[in-house]
Amino acid sequence: MEVGGGVIETWLRKHRLLYTGATEHPLILSIRDGTIDFSSFKRWLGQDYIFVRAFVPFSASVLLKACKESDNSSDMEVILGGMASLNDEIAWFKKEAPKWGVELSTIVPQKVNQDYCRFLESLMSPEVEYTVAITAFWVIEAVYQEGFALCLKDDSKTPPELKEACQRWGNDGFGQYCRSLQNIANRHLGKAPPDVVARAEVALLQVLELEVEFWNMSQGKT
Numbered sequence: 001m002e003v004g005g006g007v008i009e010t011w012l013r014k015h016r017l018l019y020t021g022a023t024e025h026p027l028i029l030s031i032r033d034g035t036i037d038f039s040s041f042k043r044w045l046g047q048d049y050i051f052v053r054a055f056v057p058f059s060a061s062v063l064l065k066a067c068k069e070s071d072n073s074s075d076m077e078v079i080l081g082g083m084a085s086l087n088d089e090i091a092w093f094k095k096e097a098p099k100w101g102v103e104l105s106t107i108v109p110q111k112v113n114q115d116y117c118r119f120l121e122s123l124m125s126p127e128v129e130y131t132v133a134i135t136a137f138w139v140i141e142a143v144y145q146e147g148f149a150l151c152l153k154d155d156s157k158t159p160p161e162l163k164e165a166c167q168r169w170g171n172d173g174f175g176q177y178c179r180s181l182q183n184i185a186n187r188h189l190g191k192a193p194p195d196v197v198a199r200a201e202v203a204l205l206q207v208l209e210l211e212v213e214f215w216n217m218s219q220g221k222t
């Protein structure tokens, strides 16, 4: 099923408030409006570096599930492309951190980040179906894409120092990649048994809640 009439679109309508809570979080809006407190950005930078490092083995587990469980070999290529951009992301964090006086080797993961990384680990279990894992994988990427894309719109007042960060996740290529992931997730959800679909929806909700908390944490609010 193509993006438009799939299970994912139904869920996005049903859980709209929570979804926009993640994509239009006050921290994202403050980047877009140019009112961001740079200490929030620095906190986010250090914590997200740790998150992205934990996201790599999770991505590898999704790739492994795709190879074992998917009937479509292009799934693997899409996920592999995502892993290649993770490689660039890690390099970007390492280049960006010194500009902000952030020492990545000394960052201690905050509780929300630990919770999020533990959640990713739970999804890495071989018992978790590919359909559930790819749904979580899609939404984790999609919330960043949508959020940062907001900060790149013509009428945005994003500070120049933050443009590169927004570009990283908000660019059209990343948007296309997220739509590919959405199509993959929809295709598998469309043929999964009801209990698997239900677990995928729970995973989606957990991701959205963790994303909101991650932004709150970056604002120093947890």
Ligand SMILES: Cc1ncc(CO)c(N)n1
Residues within 6 Å of the ligand: 048, 051, 052, 055, 140, 141, 144, 211, 214
């Ligand atoms: C917290 C968080 N969610 C999603 C992404 C997207 O990769 C990220 N880098 N960090």
